[in-house]
Amino acid sequence: MLTRAQIEALLEENRNHHCEGLGPDHVCVRIEAIAELPSRFGQFQIAAFYNNRDNKEHVAIIHGDVLEAEDVPVRVHSECLTGDVIGSLRCDCRDQLESALRMIGQMERGILLYMRQEGRGIGLINKIRAYALQEQGMDTVEANLALGFRDDEREYSVAAHMLYSLHVKSIRLITNNPNKINDLTRYGIKVTGRIPHIMPPTEYNRFYLETKAVKSGHLLDSFGKAHLPEQADPPMVEGMDEEVLAVIRKYYK
Numbered sequence: 001m002l003t004r005a006q007i008e009a010l011l012e013e014n015r016n017h018h019c020e021g022l023g024p025d026h027v028c029v030r031i032e033a034i035a036e037l038p039s040r041f042g043q044f045q046i047a048a049f050y051n052n053r054d055n056k057e058h059v060a061i062i063h064g065d066v067l068e069a070e071d072v073p074v075r076v077h078s079e080c081l082t083g084d085v086i087g088s089l090r091c092d093c094r095d096q097l098e099s100a101l102r103m104i105g106q107m108e109r110g111i112l113l114y115m116r117q118e119g120r121g122i123g124l125i126n127k128i129r130a131y132a133l134q135e136q137g138m139d140t141v142e143a144n145l146a147l148g149f150r151d152d153e154r155e156y157s158v159a160a161h162m163l164y165s166l167h168v169k170s171i172r173l174i175t176n177n178p179n180k181i182n183d184l185t186r187y188g189i190k191v192t193g194r195i196p197h198i199m200p201p202t203e204y205n206r207f208y209l210e211t212k213a214v215k216s217g218h219l220l221d222s223f224g225k226a227h228l229p230e231q232a233d234p235p236m237v238e239g240m241d242e243e244v245l246a247v248i249r250k251y252y253k
């Protein structure tokens with residue numbers, strides 16, 4: 001855990017932080033507050049960040065001593081109100097979030113960056129709009145396009161700066177998508193490895209296990225409903241067979 005002295009030093013150095021920023025948008029963030037966050041997934045601390053681009057209040061959920069540390073396991077999670085909070089079964093965001101927190105909580109150290117970018121930047125309204133379009137049984141291409149309109153670049157510049165602010169020296173990214181590593185290295189983050197994010201089977205992520213059919217490139221659940229990818233990271237559930245994995249890999253490419 002960060003000690004009281006480390007927290008004070010971080011807050012002090014962030015108080016007047018201004019830098020050139022990262023990426024074309026010159027994204028600069030600073031830590032505004034840090035507190036203890038005991039949770040059902042383990043002992044964490046939470047750091048809340050200000051950024052100079054929008055009013056999104058991103059947070060880092062920190063476990064163990066990450067300051068100046070090498071090979072820190074890091075998960076980047078995009079906010080999904082319907083999944084994370086309400087427990088929607090239209091996506092598996094909550095499963096991904098919970099299993100990442102549980103994994104990090106059991107490791108020596110680790111960080112989950114919770115990016116407040118609903119639907120990866122398109123916003124809640126557009127996401128619901130995309131759901132509604134899908135329900136009409138038509139225009140799923142348009143629905144996907146709506147949800148596919150992503151602001152990944154900004155997300156990763158913010159995430160990279162958040163890691164700099166926490167003095168993380170190098171990371172191991174928790175992801176099933178090897179391409180994701182480039183997104184952070186582009187901003188100078190040293191990625192020394194990848195930790196596959198394999199979720200335990202639960203009654204809620206079972207729809208992935210039960211996936212047997214793909215229609216026009218859409219991943220279907222056991223009720224025949226299509227799911228839109230929100231975390232842009234192929235979900236891997238323990239016990240999936242190769243056939244399902246192949247379908248998922250193709251869909252998330």
Ligand SMILES: [Zn+2]
Binds near residue numbers: 018019020027028161
């Ligand atoms: Zn900065």
Ligand SMILES: [Zn+2]
Binds near residue numbers: 080082090094
């Ligand atoms: Zn979701």
